[in-house]
Amino acid sequence: NHNNKNxxxxxxxxxxxxxxxxxxxxxxxVQNPDAPLESVAKNRHAVIVNPEQSLRLEVLNIPKPWGHEGWYTGVEKRGVVKVTDEYGKTELPYALNIFKKQVLADHPESLILLKTLNPVSEDVIGDLYYEMHEKKWEVYVVTEIDQTAWPSGTGIIKAGLHPEKIKDYQEIHGSKWVEVLLKNFRETIGEYEKIRRQIDDSTEDIPNELHEQELKLRQKASNFVGDCQVKVGDIISFPVFQMHSLRHGIKVIEFQTPHYERLILMFAQKVLTQNHWDTDDALNKMLPVVYEPPELECLHKSSGLLIERFVDFPQFTADRICLEPETIWEDQLDGKYHLLITISGQASIIPKSGSPVKLNREEALFLPVGVGSYRLESTGEIPLICLKAIPK
Known part of the structure; x- marks a missing residue:
């Protein structure tokens, strides 16, 4: 409309x-001149990207030695996630770049990483690396705890130094406790690594004595690491330089910065991605502290509605939104994209100009900057719990 400047x-x-x-x-x-874009999208089995409309993120399962990851925004050699609609599927980078300014504003196309971690319930097999990151900031929200692995419903994630170890070393070594503790921790892991390599490199049956020795040394090394008890709904965050290991049978949703790096302190299986552990490097950089879970900040509380900020990292924030059935929350994007994933209940996301989208458990959406604002409605029979991450 040339007459309307607005x-x-x-x-x-x-x-x-x-x-x-x-x-x-x-x-x-020509076959359908009234809907040319729809016709082409349908023919090409490709998504129609509208900066005022949310994009549904398809889960891409990536196998791991300990179980599998479910990626929503991952883009790398191991796999590229797709967005999906009624016409087809499109790889995420293509969808983000077609109208980059309206979709991302000035934010990088390497989005906040959203994934699920799904360790198997078997002890050791389902335990992740003891690892530490130098660049990557990450946060877990516990969504399931396997009752066969953890009959009480309380699981244990290993994180930070064990408070009892710190106490013991402080009593004996005074101001030099950090130096001595880390030296002993390093030596203990070194002993364990020798046994681990014997087992991993062996082409013959492993004698029972070696298995027993492996278990004993693994326990000795892991005793240096704190036990963080978790239940469904708990939130565990790991800024940089925090040692941690997610354990078997504890399923989490994870938000993290788009960094693909880690230092492996130790692992109770053969490491497939590299031929060495990074114990020395990790212990030299690790924060020698007891792990403390994040404090939740209440952003909004009213009848049927609770919004809590569970991390405020340098690169992004993440909030938990709890809505009773039929409750509505209105949100603004303010020039930043939003990532939404539901944990329980059912959500209807209604953009200002786009079409409503329904989200069930562990379904996720990317909301482009162009959406402007949207309403989040709890449409299920049980309360809606939804997680939202926003870049800074």
Missing amino acids: ATLKKQGSVWKNKLDPETLKGII
Whole structure:
């Protein structure tokens, strides 16, 4: 409308990998001239990207020695996630770049990483690395605890130094406790690594004595690490330089910065991604402290509604939104994209100009900057619990 200076051009489009010659494209459009974009998207099995409409994130399962990860925003050699709609699927980077300014504003296309970690319930097999990060900040929200692994419903994530160890070393070594404790921890892991390598490199049956020795040394090393008790709904955050290990049978949703690095202190299985442990490097950089879970900040509380901020990292914030059935929360994007995932209940996300989208348990959405504002409604029979991450 040339007469209305305030009119804004509505943008939507579709993108796919393989080239389409002009004649074929024309032929598709001619078949349905009233809906050319829809026709092409349907023909190409590709998503229609509208910066005013949310994008549904498809889960990509990535196998791991300890179970599997479910990726929602991961883009790397091991796999590229896709967004999906009624017309088809499109790899996330293509969807983000078609109208980059309206979708991301000035935020990088490497999004906040959203994934689930799904360790198997078997002890040792389902335990993740004892690891530490130098760049990556991450937070876990516990969604399930396997009752066969943890009959009481309380699981244990290993994190930080064990308070009893710190106390013992402080009493004996005074001001030099850190130096001595880390030296002994390093030596203990070194002993364990020798046994671990014998087992991992062996092509023959492992004698029982070696298994018993492995268990004894593994326990001795892990005793240096604190026990963080968790139940469903608990939140555990790991800023940089925090040693930690997620354990078997504890399923979590994770938000993290898009960094792919870690230092492995030790592992109770053969490490497949590298041929060494990073024990010395990790212990030299690790914070020698007891792990403390994050404090929740109440952002809003009213009838049927509770919003809590559970991390405020340098790169992003993450909130938990709890809505009783039929309750509505209105939210603004303020020039930043939002990532939403439901933990329980059912959500209806209603953008200001786009179509409503329903979200069930562990379904996730990317809301482009162009959405502007949206309503989040609890439409299920049980309360809605939804997690939201926003870049800074």
